[in-house]
Amino acid sequence: MKKLIITGAANGIGRATLEKAIQQGYFVIGVDKDGEGLNALQRIHGSQVLETHVADFSDSAVIKGFIPALYERHDTIYGLVNNAGIYHGKSVYHYSDDEVDEILNVNLKALVYLSKEFAEREMRHEAARSIVNIASVAGEVGSCDALYGATKAAVIGLTKANAWNFAPFVRVNAVSPALIHDTAIYDTIPAYRRNEYARQEILKDPILPGGVAEVILLLVGDAMRHISGRVIPVDNGAYPR
Structure with a gap:
C-alpha cells in the first residue's frame, strides 16, 4: 500500500483528495x-488506511520539523500533496505584519521545507516518487489579494525548479484551480472576482473539490510517470495560456 502525505487534509480539496486516495488504495x-x-x-476511515497529524504550518519550527519527525515512523513514503494554504481576500494595505509572515509560511515556506525534506529522503531509494503542489489561477493571472497571488506564483516557480532539483526520481507538478465551489475560500473571494472567474469559464459545470482531487491523484500516480515540471489548470477552460 503506497503512502501519501496530504496537507490541509481536513476540508475542501484536501479532504476530497484524502477520500479519493483511500478509495484508490493509498495509505494516507x-x-x-x-x-x-x-x-x-x-x-470514518480508521487507522488501517489513515494516519492523522495536527500541524500548524504558520509556525516555522513546525514546518522544519514535520518531515524529519514523520520519517521516525515511516521508512518510505510514495508521495506528497502540498495542499495547505490560506487566503484572506483583502488588499495588501490591510495586511498586518503577522499576517504577511503567516501567509508566506503556510503558502510558500512550508512547501519549500516539506518538499526538500521529503525528496532528500526518498531519492535515496532511487525509485519513482511524486510531489503535487496546489497553485492557483491567481498565481498566473493575478489576484485582488496580492500576497495570495504572489505566493501562488512562487509555488509555480518552485514546482518548475524542483522538477529539476529532484530529478530523476521525484516528479514535481502543480495543479492550478480557478473558482472552486464548496470550499472555505469560496465565500472569502470578493463577489466581483467570483463573477469575473465565472464569466471567463467556457465550461459551466461548477468545479467542486472532488474534481480537483481527481486531477491531483492522476498527477500523483503512475499514469503521469512521464510528466514533471508542469502546471495543470482546473478552471473550466478559463484564462487560456
Missing part, C-alpha cells in the same frame, strides 16, 4: 491544523 497521512476535522475523518 493527513495533516491539518483542524484537529476536529481530522478526528472526524479518522473515525
